Amino acid sequence: MSKTTVITLERLKEQCKRKKEEAFYSIHELVEQASEAIAPLWPISTFIARHPWMELEHMPFIEVAEHFQQSQKVNLFPTMPVVKKALAKGEIHSSFVEKKLKNWLSGQYLLVHRNKAEQLCHALLWNDSVPYEWLDSLELHTLAAEITELIGSLHSKVEKPISVHIKQLGERLDQQMIKWCKLYLDEKQAAWAMPLREQGFYSAWQQLVKNDPALSKRERKRLADWPKDAKEALLHSLSLLNIDDKKMKDYLESHLLALPGWAGMLKWRSKQTGEGVQLLVDYLAIRLSLEWVFAAPYLPLDQKKMTDPSSILPLLAAWIHWGGMSVDEWRQLPVYEMKFRLVFADRFWRINRHHLWLEAWEETYESQLKEKIASRPNVGQPERTAVQLLFCIDVRSEPFRRYLEQSGPFETYGCAGFFGLPIRTRELDSHYTHPSCPVIVEPQHEIYESSAQDRVAEYRRRLNVFQFIGDTFKKMKKHALASLLLPEMSGPWLGLHTIARSAAPGWTGHVIQHAEKTAERKPPTKLSLHHEESSSKSGLSIGLTTDEQVQYVKQLLTNIGLTSSFAPLVVVCGHESTTTNNPYASSLDCGACGGTAGAFNARVFASLCNLKEVRKGLEKEGIVIPDETVFVAAEHITTVDELYFLDMPTLSKAAEQSLNLLESKLKEVSRKANAERLKKLPHTGKYKNPIKEANRRSVDWSEIRPEWGLAGNAAFFIGRRSLTKHCQLDGKVFLHSYDWRKDYSGEALENIVSGPATVGQWINLQYYASTVAPHYYGSGSKTTQTVTGGLGVMQGNGSDLLSGLPWQSVASSDWELFHSPLRLLLIIEAPHFYIERLLQHNPLFRQKVKNGWLRLSSIEPDTRKWIKWDPSMI
Incomplete structure (x- = not known):
């Protein structure tokens, strides 16, 4: 063989290798582009507001x-x-x-x-x-x-999967993918875990599918020599299915949209592990491999079809x-x-x-909203403010805030419920941390709870007893022999429990709640507020430096316009919901805290504001908090509209008087807020005491609507509370406090728009999607849902993983909607040039407005002129 021939062969091999690498690279790009049509889906235990079209806003x-x-x-x-x-x-x-x-x-x-x-x-x-x-x-x-x-x-031809054109093949393909996704994504709920799972989704499937009894012997034979690499298998499948290069992206997109819930969960998991879209590549490799296996006897398809005159x-x-x-x-x-x-x-x-x-x-x-805000009544000289309360912007806080302000010399402020703290939290004696901030914010610090060692050891023993009993019960249910004895042993007790829960849900629920709290007896805890040299397992720094403490407090107080005239008592209110037998419980908690209660963040922020070194640092920044002012953490329970105080520091005399005044008003405020809420809930029946009825609903395990959540949300207001304080906003408006006069650079406004307002838009579009397309973006009726794998819900035992809200969260009945499907209206109280500067400096926000994903209006502070920012003019 001549030297020339050898060189030519080497070049050919090199060219083939390069082409293969280019094909692998391009298929990864195609999957990434195709995945824009689906949104990541978080597990239901931390149900996060999900904008279904977040990557299509261009x-x-x-x-x-x-x-x-x-x-x-x-x-x-x-x-x-x-x-x-x-x-x-x-x-x-x-x-x-x-x-x-x-x-x-x-x-x-x-x-x-x-x-x-x-x-x-x-x-x-x-x-x-x-x-x-x-x-x-x-x-x-x-x-x-x-x-x-x-x-x-x-119409131009839409690229649909080949399996769609063959009778029942598409349904069979979906069932196969649901089965494999459930096995791979299971959160330790299955009795038998998927073998080889640690090797990756595609690799495990490729080895296990050869023994799958759901496939015929002939179908399994077609997979005998199938590629072991996911990308290679995907390319091989596309080639065998004869998909044109120009149509590949649309073809892959159609397959992802066939089961957007499972695909969305894989997308979320892939991003969590830093793998980009690798799990989606695996998913599509499996799906298209099976599609070819099932469709092979029918190929090539005759897809010629005359246009129907009808x-x-x-x-x-x-x-x-x-x-x-x-x-x-x-x-x-x-x-x-x-x-x-x-x-x-x-x-x-x-x-x-x-x-x-x-x-x-x-x-x-x-x-209608413009008319409400414009009709400002004449008010006399305001009393000296006794208490200032910081609430989450959540629309459910609006009625409670309104009745509080009407009841006495109280001021309320609105901000994101994580209080600007990018933290992961770890509760007492727990090995697990939770990102307690919005999903668009990356946690920077870890804060944990601690207590005296003897108290922690005692607390741990009590928790271990409960965990042992629960784990034993679960193991007995799954064990072949023990499961035969379990009904005889537990039947009488569980039967009494069921009868009590059904016959007297209110009384039984409260007794059980009280018994659980008494048995748990969590000791008083301290928070790791100060920076520690060691890092957490997550790699985050534990606690905060003094400079960081000052900056986080300063940023929030500046954003909401509370930089002077502090009241003797400032209450920092996190929020949570209390429900029973509700897979969607986390969707009713604080979305700004990653789908959990906001109490932890409220405690951290209030504690920071009380630190002497933080107050000294704030003084240098021009924010002077009087010595008599004390910050106290509390929690707003949205289901029953009650306010519970958490940590109670030493109060000044003025703060103590303010607290007494506030506590004397809370019961009446709660009664009015509950009465307003209950009027909106269907099937409330007759009741004398709105507080008692709201509490019954919160512990009734048969209640499908313990509260409405954020249903009805339609607008997001950024401005001073004085503009909306007199308005009955019907629990439809996110209220974020902002004073443009204290934001010369416009940085605070940009932070609010990029953070809380964006989360509000996600919430709004999730409710919108679940209302207009409940069969595709909702999750059906709560009464027929099945919780699967600790991940989410399905209808029955073999549906897509349902990504949106149940029908009961958006509708009063099968025929009557409660939530009006409107795109979010953002209203900003600021001069015209503030809005122009914002649109110029924030291209993503500009894109949202210009492309109709968000509506924008502003109010001129001096003239009260309402300006509508038309998308066509931006």
Whole structure:
């Protein structure tokens, strides 16, 4: 062999190797692009607000809506029956709809006369469908067939998986993927763990599938020599399925959207472990491998399909009867104009009219809110403030804050419920830490609880007893022989427990709660506030340096505008919910604290504010806290609207008087807030005492609506409380305190918009998605859900992992919505140039507003002028 030949062969090998590496790199990129259509899904134990389209905000909302309608048959707009009910209740003013239609038509390129287009669109806007009798015409059917032959399909072809085109194959493929995902992602709930799990998802499957009895012998044989590498297997599958390079991204996206819940959980897990989208590559490699195995006998598919004339029949009928065109006029039109008119009517019917109705609904709400804020009553000279209370921006705090302020000389402030502390928390005698901050914030420090050694040892013994009993009970349930004896041993006691829980849920629930607290007896604890040289297992620094303590306190107080005129008592209120037998319990806790209660963060912040060295540091920054001012941590229980004090430091005389005054008012405040909430809850029945009824619901294990959570959220207000203090906001507005006069650089405003406002938007869009598309983004009825693998819920034992909120969280009944599906309205009290600067410096925020994911208005502080920031002008 000549030297030239050897060199050529080496070059060929090198080229092949390079091409293979490029293919591997490109397939990883394609999976990353395809995964933009799904959002990460957190485990239900820390249920986090999930914006389903968070990685699609570079596209306009209306385009994303059209994409999902075309590809998944999922409608992202409120249905016409929902809109008609809102119209009947006065939530939509018809004048806004008409105005929106005219403005929309003015911005369209029309090949038809404006009057005819308006006539058609007006009729399509107000009618649910084309009358059936209009379609029953032989002449119209003939015309539809002729036009279909001339113009073909109105829509571009959507790339769908091959398995979708084969009867029952898609369903079988989904069931297989659900089974393997459950096994791999299980959080130690299964009696038998998945073998080889530590080797990775694809590797474990590739070795185990050869023995899967759910596959036939012939199907298993097709996988005998299957690639051992996930990327290679994915490329191999795409090649065998004959997927064109240009269509690969859309093809992979369709497979991810087939089970967005399980795919979302894998995406979250992959990001948690720092693997990018590796688990999604594994998932798609398994899914497409199985797709080829199942579909092989049917390949190649004959996918030629004539366009059905019936799809354009209603559009023709609409043009003829509402657009004032005859059949003869249609036959005389050029082909391009025929297609234009049909596409125009089709898109307006499917997308534009729904978008116009949504915008009109949103404008109506905004005008009503504007009117409330503008109607400021004349108030006399305010009393000297006795107590200032810091609440989470959560919409559930709004009624409680309102009644508190009405009851005495109290001021309330709103901020994110983690109080600006990027921390992981570790409770007493626990080996586990929890990120107690929003998911968009990376924890920087760890704070743990400690107590005297003898007390900790005693506390640990009590906990170990409970854990031993629980673990033993679980093991006996799963053991073949012990499970036969367990009903005989536990039956009488569990039977009495069931009878008591059902017959007297309120009394029994409170007795059990009291018994648990008495048995646990957690000792008083201290917090590791000060920096320690050693690091935690997570690699984070334990505690905070004095400079860090000062900066975190300064930042929050500056953000909310509380930098002077401190009251003798400042109460820092975290919040949590109390419910029983509720898989969604964490969704009712503080989202800003990672889906847990906010008490820990409240204790940390209040303790920091009381430190002498922190106050000295704040003085240098221009924030002087008087010696008589004491910060106290408390917790707002949202289900029953009660305020519990946590750590009580030594109080000054003035602070003690303020505390006594506050405590004397709390019961009446709680009664009023509960009475307001209970009016909104369905099936409350007759009750005398609203506090007692709210408490019963919180411990009733059959209660599917212990509270409404954040349902109804529609707006986010950033400004001084004085502008909204007089308003009955109906628990629909996030309230974040902000004083532009103390924010010269605009940094505080940008922090609020990038942090709390973004979390508020995620919450809003999660409720929106669960309302408009409950079958796809919701989680169905609570009564038929199954908790699986410690991860989340399914409907039955073999569905997608359900990512959104249950129907009972957004609807009063099967026919009546409680949550109005509106995109969040952000209102900022600041001068015009503050908003311009914000939009210029924050491109992500600008993108949200411009593409319709968030609506923006502002209030000029001096003139009270309301300015609407139109997306088209940004």
